[in-house]
Amino acid sequence: MAEPATSPAALRKVVVASLIGTTIEWYDFFLYGTAAALVFNQLFFPKADPLTGTLLAFATYALGFVARPLGGFVFGHFGDRLGRKKLLMLSLMLMGGATVLIGLLPTYGQVGALAPALLIVLRLVQGFAVGGEWGGAVLIVSEHGDARRRGFWTSWPQAGVALGNLAAAAVLAIMAATLSEAEFLDWGWRVPFLLSVVLIGVGWYVRSTVEESPVFRDAQARQPAASAPILEAIRTRPGGLLVGAGLRVAENIGYYVITTFSITYLTTEVGASRQLALQALMIGAAVQAVCIPLFGALSDRVGRRPVYALGAAGTAVWAFAFFRLLDTGATPAIVTAVVVGLVFHAAMYGPQAAFLSELFPTRIRYSAVSLAYQGTSIFAGSLAPIIAVALLQATGSATPVAIYVAAAGAISVLAALVARETRGRSHAELDGPG
Known part of the structure; x- marks a missing residue:
C-alpha cells in the first residue's frame, strides 16, 4: 500500500513548527539545569557547603528526568490513540506554565523549606511535559517525511534541543554579564524563566498550524488503535526497546556531563568564571545545532548504525581529553573540549530520532519511542550530574568521571552494532512483522 503523500511545502511547515516548538520546550527544561549549576544551590539550599548544595540542586534537577517516563507513558498512550498534534499542544502549555512559575518562586531565605518543596513540584511538571514532547515532535516529522531523507528531516527537532540549550545559556549569560553578582542572585535569574510567557504564545501559534500525521491517520483508518500501546510494545518489540535504551545511554550521560556538570566543575574546581563556562557552552551548542542535521543526512546515505557508533565511540575516547582540557583553565582549551564533545554527541543525536522511530510500527510508535527514550533518562541523564559530582567529591579527580562516560560509550557502541539497519x-x- 502506498504511503500517504505530503507536499514539500507542508513538510517544511511541519519541520519548522516542530523545530520552533522543540527549541522552546527544551529552552525551558535546560534553563533549570543551567540555573541548578549556577544559582539554585545558593537560593534554595543555602545551608550546605558549595559542592553539597550543588548536589542537592542537581537532585531536584534529576527529578525532572524521573517524571519524564511517566509523561512519555501518558502522552504516548493518548498520542497513539488520539494523534500526535493534540498531545504536542498540551505538552507545550504544561512546560511553559511550570517554567514561568519557577521564575516567581520565593527563595529559601523568604519561606524556608517550602521553597525547595515548590521547586521540586514544578520540576516534576517540567519533566512530565518534556517526557511527552520528544516523541510527538519527532514522530510528526517522521510520519510526514519520506523514507529516503527521514534521517535529515527528523534531525531538525533534534537540533531544537541544542538551540534550546543555546538559548538558555545565552539568556543567563547576558543576565550574568550585565548584572552584579548580588543583582543576578536577587532577581536577574528570574528573567529567563519569565520570558517563557512570550515563548508559549509563539510555540502555540506555530504548532496550531500543523496538520496531523498522515501516516497516523492512515493507520487509524486501517486498524483500530491498540487499547494499551505501551504493553503491546513491551510484548511485541522487547528487542527494539532494549536497543533503543542502549543507544540512549552514551548520548544521555555524555550530554549532561558536558552541558551541566562541566559548569560546576569549571566554576568550583578549575576556578574559571561563570561567564566563561556559559560562553563555552553557547559556542558548543551553536556548533552542535549545525552538526545535528548534517549527521542526520549522513545517516540517510551510509546508515544509522555506523554514524551512531562513531558518535558513541568518540564520546568514550574524548571523555579523557575533555577534563584534561578543562583543567588547563585556558579559554581555547575549554571551548575546544566542549565543542568536540558536542560534535560527537551530534553524531548520535542526528540520526537518533529516525533510528528509534524506525524500530517500531505506527500503532504503538509514540508509546514505544517514548519508553525507550525517556525510560533510559532515569538511569542515564538524571543521574549523570549527581554521579559525576559524587565521584569528584569522593576522589578529588575527574578521571573516574571520564571512565564513567567511557563505559556509557561502550554500551551504546554495542547497541548500535547489534541493531538492525533501518x-x-x-x-x-x-x-510489518519483525
Whole structure:
C-alpha cells in the first residue's frame, strides 16, 4: 500500500513548527539545569557547603528526568490513540506554565523549606511535559517525511534541543554579564524563566498550524488503535526497546556531563568564571545545532548504525581529553573540549530520532519511542550530574568521571552494532512483522 503523500511545502511547515516548538520546550527544561549549576544551590539550599548544595540542586534537577517516563507513558498512550498534534499542544502549555512559575518562586531565605518543596513540584511538571514532547515532535516529522531523507528531516527537532540549550545559556549569560553578582542572585535569574510567557504564545501559534500525521491517520483508518500501546510494545518489540535504551545511554550521560556538570566543575574546581563556562557552552551548542542535521543526512546515505557508533565511540575516547582540557583553565582549551564533545554527541543525536522511530510500527510508535527514550533518562541523564559530582567529591579527580562516560560509550557502541539497519525503510515495511 502506498504511503500517504505530503507536499514539500507542508513538510517544511511541519519541520519548522516542530523545530520552533522543540527549541522552546527544551529552552525551558535546560534553563533549570543551567540555573541548578549556577544559582539554585545558593537560593534554595543555602545551608550546605558549595559542592553539597550543588548536589542537592542537581537532585531536584534529576527529578525532572524521573517524571519524564511517566509523561512519555501518558502522552504516548493518548498520542497513539488520539494523534500526535493534540498531545504536542498540551505538552507545550504544561512546560511553559511550570517554567514561568519557577521564575516567581520565593527563595529559601523568604519561606524556608517550602521553597525547595515548590521547586521540586514544578520540576516534576517540567519533566512530565518534556517526557511527552520528544516523541510527538519527532514522530510528526517522521510520519510526514519520506523514507529516503527521514534521517535529515527528523534531525531538525533534534537540533531544537541544542538551540534550546543555546538559548538558555545565552539568556543567563547576558543576565550574568550585565548584572552584579548580588543583582543576578536577587532577581536577574528570574528573567529567563519569565520570558517563557512570550515563548508559549509563539510555540502555540506555530504548532496550531500543523496538520496531523498522515501516516497516523492512515493507520487509524486501517486498524483500530491498540487499547494499551505501551504493553503491546513491551510484548511485541522487547528487542527494539532494549536497543533503543542502549543507544540512549552514551548520548544521555555524555550530554549532561558536558552541558551541566562541566559548569560546576569549571566554576568550583578549575576556578574559571561563570561567564566563561556559559560562553563555552553557547559556542558548543551553536556548533552542535549545525552538526545535528548534517549527521542526520549522513545517516540517510551510509546508515544509522555506523554514524551512531562513531558518535558513541568518540564520546568514550574524548571523555579523557575533555577534563584534561578543562583543567588547563585556558579559554581555547575549554571551548575546544566542549565543542568536540558536542560534535560527537551530534553524531548520535542526528540520526537518533529516525533510528528509534524506525524500530517500531505506527500503532504503538509514540508509546514505544517514548519508553525507550525517556525510560533510559532515569538511569542515564538524571543521574549523570549527581554521579559525576559524587565521584569528584569522593576522589578529588575527574578521571573516574571520564571512565564513567567511557563505559556509557561502550554500551551504546554495542547497541548500535547489534541493531538492525533501518535506513530507507517505508512505513509500510516498518509496520510489518519483525
